[in-house]
Amino acid sequence: MIDPMDVVLVGATGAVGQEMLRVLEQRAFPVRHLRVVASPRSAGGTVTFRGEALVLQPPSTEVFEGAAVALFSAGSSIAREWGPVGAAAGCLVVDNSSAFRMDADVPLVVPEVNGQRIPARGGIVANPNCSTIQMLMALKPLHDLAGLDHVVVSTYQAISGKGARAVDEFERQQRAVQAGEAPPVAVLPGVLAGNLLADWSHEPSGFSEEELKIVAESRKILELAGLRISPTCVRVPVRNAHSQSVWARFRRPITRAEALGCLRAAPGVVVDDRIGPGQHPQPRQVSGTDDVAVGRVRQDLDDPQALSLWIVGDNLRKGAALNAVQIAERAFGVTPSTRA
Ligand SMILES: NC(=O)c1ccc[n+]([C@@H]2O[C@H](COP(=O)([O-])OP(=O)(O)OC[C@H]3O[C@@H](n4cnc5c(N)ncnc54)[C@H](OP(=O)(O)O)[C@@H]3O)[C@@H](O)[C@H]2O)c1
Structure with a gap:
C-alpha cells in the first residue's frame, strides 16, 4: 500500500x-x-x-x-x-x-x-507524441518478433489532439457550415468541418513538425537510430481518437496469423480483426477507452515480409x-x- x-x-x-x-x-x-x-x-x-x-x-x-x-x-x-x-x-x-x-x-x-x-x-x-505512442504500442511487439525494417504511416488525427480551443472552434465551424454561414477560422489554419487539413507547421524538407516527431521519437524509444519511417499526418473532422494506416516491413517473413497471435498477447493492445464493411476499429468506439485497437491486419500482397495494419487509439487517454x-x-x- x-x-x-x-x-x-x-x-x-x-x-x-x-x-x-x-x-x-x-x-x-x-x-x-x-x-x-x-x-x-x-x-x-x-x-x-x-x-x-x-x-x-x-x-x-x-x-x-x-x-x-x-x-x-x-x-x-x-x-x-x-x-x-x-x-x-x-x-x-x-x-x-x-x-x-x-x-x-x-x-x-x-x-x-x-x-x-x-x-x-x-x-x-x-x-x-500521441501518434507515436499508439503506433509503437502495436509495432513494438511485432518488432520483438520479426525485427522492424521500414514503416510507412499515414495518420487520421482527431481534433481534440489540437487542444480544447480547437475542439470548440471545430464545433462552431460545423454549426456555421450547417447554417450556410462562414465558418470561424482562428485556432485552426482553415475549415476542418467537412474537410481534411495538414495543420502543423512545415520544415524546409516539406515534412511537418508532427511527421518529424513520429520519426525521431520512434527511433529514440525503440533505440533503432537507423529505422526507416515515412510519415504523413492529416487532421480529420473526428472529435476524438486518432487512427493510423501503417505498412511495416520486417527482417523476415511474417504471416497474418503470426502477427495476430503476437498482438493478442501484447499488453494494452486489443485486436479487433473482424472483417467486413464497417467491421474495424473506429474512433467513435475507441474514444474513452484505454487500449489501443488494432485491426485489418494483412500480409502484403507482394511482400511476405510486410504487413498492413489499422491502429486506433484515444489520443487524450493512452496518447x-x-x-x-x-x-x-x-x-x-x-x-x-x-x-x-
Ligand atoms: N491533445 C492531445 O491529444 C495531446 C496529446 C499528447 C500531447 N499533448 C500535449 O499536451 C499539451 C497540452 O495539450 P492540450 O491539448 O491539453 O492543450 P489545451 O487544451 O490548449 O490546454 C492547455 C493548458 O495549458 C494551460 N496554460 C496555458 N498557458 C499557461 C500558463 N502560462 N501557465 C500555466 N498553464 C497554462 C491552459 O490553461 P488556461 O485554460 O488557463 O489557458 C490549459 O490548461 C501540449 O503540449 C500538447 O502538445 C496533447
Whole structure:
C-alpha cells in the first residue's frame, strides 16, 4: 500500500488536463492533495476532482514544494520554464509537451514499450507524441518478433489532439457550415468541418513538425537510430481518437496469423480483426477507452515480409493522460484500481 502523495497538475483546464483528472480518479491514484495549475487567466476558477471543486492557481515555485508528482500538459514553453522547477523541488515531472522529448538525458517512455527507462521517483520524464505512442504500442511487439525494417504511416488525427480551443472552434465551424454561414477560422489554419487539413507547421524538407516527431521519437524509444519511417499526418473532422494506416516491413517473413497471435498477447493492445464493411476499429468506439485497437491486419500482397495494419487509439487517454499516469504509477510502484 503506497502512502497518498501530493500531486501537481499543470494545465488542468486543457483537453489533456481534464482527461488527467478523470484518469487519476478512475485508477484511484493515491492522491492526498491535488494542486491544480492553469494560466493566470484561469486563476481563481475551479476544476472538479473526486467530487470536490479545486481552485486553480498560476504556476509558482511554492506549488511544487512537498509534492511527489507533477503532471504537465500546458505546452512546451511552460514545461521549459516550470518543469525544471518541479524537478528541483523533488517531483517526478511527467511532461506531455515536446519540450524535453529529444533531450539525451530525458527518458521518453511508453510503459509497455520501454518502461525500464522510468526512473525511480524523481527527475523529468517525457510523454511521447500521441501518434507515436499508439503506433509503437502495436509495432513494438511485432518488432520483438520479426525485427522492424521500414514503416510507412499515414495518420487520421482527431481534433481534440489540437487542444480544447480547437475542439470548440471545430464545433462552431460545423454549426456555421450547417447554417450556410462562414465558418470561424482562428485556432485552426482553415475549415476542418467537412474537410481534411495538414495543420502543423512545415520544415524546409516539406515534412511537418508532427511527421518529424513520429520519426525521431520512434527511433529514440525503440533505440533503432537507423529505422526507416515515412510519415504523413492529416487532421480529420473526428472529435476524438486518432487512427493510423501503417505498412511495416520486417527482417523476415511474417504471416497474418503470426502477427495476430503476437498482438493478442501484447499488453494494452486489443485486436479487433473482424472483417467486413464497417467491421474495424473506429474512433467513435475507441474514444474513452484505454487500449489501443488494432485491426485489418494483412500480409502484403507482394511482400511476405510486410504487413498492413489499422491502429486506433484515444489520443487524450493512452496518447497523453493515461500514459503519463502509468509512468507515475510505475515510478512509485502503484497498482492501479481494477475499477478503471
Ligand atoms: N491533445 C492531445 O491529444 C495531446 C496529446 C499528447 C500531447 N499533448 C500535449 O499536451 C499539451 C497540452 O495539450 P492540450 O491539448 O491539453 O492543450 P489545451 O487544451 O490548449 O490546454 C492547455 C493548458 O495549458 C494551460 N496554460 C496555458 N498557458 C499557461 C500558463 N502560462 N501557465 C500555466 N498553464 C497554462 C491552459 O490553461 P488556461 O485554460 O488557463 O489557458 C490549459 O490548461 C501540449 O503540449 C500538447 O502538445 C496533447
